[in-house]
Amino acid sequence: MRPAPRADIPAAGAKAAGTVPLALLVLLAPLAVLAVWPQAFDLAGAPLVAQAIALRGPMAAAAVLGAGLAAAARAVAQRAGVPRLRAVATWVAVWCLLVATAHLTVLAVRGTAGFGAQIPAPAPADLTVVLAFNTQGQVSARQIADLVAARGADVVALPETSSDTAERAASLLAEQGHDYQVLAEVLSGGANPATAVLVSRSMGHYEVTERGPAATFVASGTGPPLTVVHTLAPVYPDLGGWSSSTSAAVAACPTRPGGIVAGDFNATVDHPAFGELDGCVDAATIAGRAGVATWPSFTPRWFGAPIDHVLVDPRSWTVVRAAVLDGPGGSDHRPLEAVLVPR
Secondary structure (H helix, E strand, C coil), X not given: CCCCCCCHHHHHHHHHHHHHHHHHHHHHHHHHHHHHCHHHHCCCCCCCHHHHHCCHHHHHHHHHHHHHHHHHHHHHHHXXXXXXXXXXXXXXXXXXXXXXXXXXXXXXHHCCCCCCCCCCXXXXXXXXXXXXXXXXXXXXXXXXXXXXXXXXXXXXXXXXXXXXXXXXXXXXXXXXXXXXXXXXXXXXXXXXCCEEEEEEHHHCCEXXXXXXXXXXXXXXXXXXXXXXXXXCCCCCCCHHHHHHHHHHHHHCCCCCCCXXXXXXXXXXXXXXXXXXXXXXXXXXXXXXXXXXXXXCCCCCCCCCECCEEEEECCCCEEEEEEXXXXXXXXXXXXXXXXXXXXX
């Protein structure tokens, strides 16, 4: 005679399936923190993590896609009668949705206002307008001059812009009655090693007084000290160079009271260097625009990385507003504009 099936087998199977989510929770909880806030583990500058955390929009999109795939796997497991796989798929879907929500929440808190909006030019007043625009060597002198004239910028940081292009832009601006001084730093090697700055004569007379890592330099004179930034990119295996160059760029603000630091930092406020602001502020963060991507320009504004910055000493400057503009030419960066009032 065939023995009767044991009544406790289904219960045991259900119990075994139920242990899977608990094990997953132990694994997925720290992974969720790592995916959304690697600063908690001091890993925001680690390989792969440094690149991923700069792209919160794509991370959110990837998490939503993962949730969809997990939901499909759950449906397959449901039809196949595999409770353990169904439980795993359910928890993975929930984890993905939580991660996506967390990334989007961080972007919303930092500020995403102005997506696709037309940004009016600052009205003439006692304002200082700062533009940071990595032209990638793809923006002509005429296009730079037209942008500067339209925005009424006083300080224009131009990473990956040759001194010749900056000089021609200044000449074109002079034809329109705008007087700018040109300073530049040129390194040997690299595709676009130059960094330039246009400074309105109304700011005073400047000279390059210090050269920093990569193509970063300090201009000092009768006005507030200016640091024009272009750091190394976070490309393996030279993450050490990226880390030191970004730290030096951020540290330029608190070490030069009253100064303005602007350019391409190749880092977002999630990266370790921005823990060294020490009293200075990121203009886009203060103005509620720090969630708007400045790179790459060919993706939606919510999808890229806000790696261009204007840093100021709040004891000397009040941030009136900031905006990410649509830039001319073929650069992969968007210009960042900060409007400041001297205290």
